[in-house]
Amino acid sequence: MEVKSYHLLNSLVFIFILNWVGTGFMTATPQLQASDSLKKRPDLVEFDKSIVDSYKINEDYNYFKTAEQESAWAKFQNWLNLQWNKFLDWIFSGISEGNFWNYLALVLKILLIVGLLFLIVWLFNKYYVQNRKNAPENKSEINLSEDERLIKKKDLSTLIEEAESDDNFRLASRYLFLNILKHLKETNIIEYQFQKTNADYKSEISDEEIKSDFTYASRFYEFVWYGDFELNATEYNKAKDRFEELITTIHKTKVHG
Structure with a gap:
């Protein structure tokens, strides 16, 4: 019994000594670190402001550049x-x-x-060089419309006869109407220009008989040619008589005028 008490007493003394040593060590450590940090604090270094400004100006040290938008x-x-x-x-x-x-x-x-x-x-x-070689020598003819080229012909009767022989009465009607414009131009009743419309020519005609017959001729031509209407021989000959009567009236007016 006395032996157990002796061992218990020694154990308590040993635990008390360990506790006291640990507490002292923990208390001394912060003080030591604090004193060490004070002794080892680095000295402040003053930078030359001009050197800092030179780095700011240098584009190589500009890390905030905006990317330029790429052009088209x-x-x-x-x-x-x-x-x-x-x-x-x-x-x-x-x-x-x-x-x-x-x-x-x-x-x-x-x-x-x-x-x-x-x-x-x-x-x-084939399609460009050859076309240039085959271009008309008279450059003034290049800008002429097809109607202008036909009206400039001295005689459209040959074209009319060729179309009639082929029973192409629609094309023959076109030549007949262009022939009317040709005679109106030659007698100075109208001033022919390729950009004008038939209504423009009608407004230039002062003679009422010619204006009435021209109105019929222009309507017939527009219906047949632009309306893609096919004619038979009877219909064509009837219109041809009216067209030729108009040409006769044009020249009578010129003589009496």
Whole structure:
């Protein structure tokens, strides 16, 4: 019994000593750290303001640059370069492998491109260069409309007879009406201009008989020609008589005028 009490007493004394040593160590550590931090505090360094300002001015140290918006031309160039690179990749694809079929494909691609270029040049030469060679020597004729060229002819009767012989009465009616305009122009009843309408010509005619017959002729012509109406021989001959009577009236008016 006395032995147990002795051991218990020794244990309590040992625990008390450990507790006292730990508490003292924990109290001393902050004081030591505080004293150490005071002794080791770094000295403040003063920077030269001019050096700082020089760094601010230097664009190499500007990390807040705004990206400039790419222009439309730059975008087009980038797109063009991209397409060109794709084209080259397509042309030379597989060449690095050293395969015979890849080399054959390269040759066929080149022949295809050359053939397309040759076709473009041939078409350009056929439809553009040839048309320029066949252009009329008198440049004043280039801007004339088809109606103007026909009216400038001294005689439209040949064209009328050719259309009648082919039973193309619709085309013959057109030539008949242009012949009326030709006679009105030659007698100075109207001032012919290709941009004028039939209503404009009607307003220029002062003689009521001629104006009435011209109204019939212009309506018939517009109905047949622009309305794509096909005529038979009877209908055409009836209209032709009225057109020829109008031409006769035009020249009678000129003589009496």
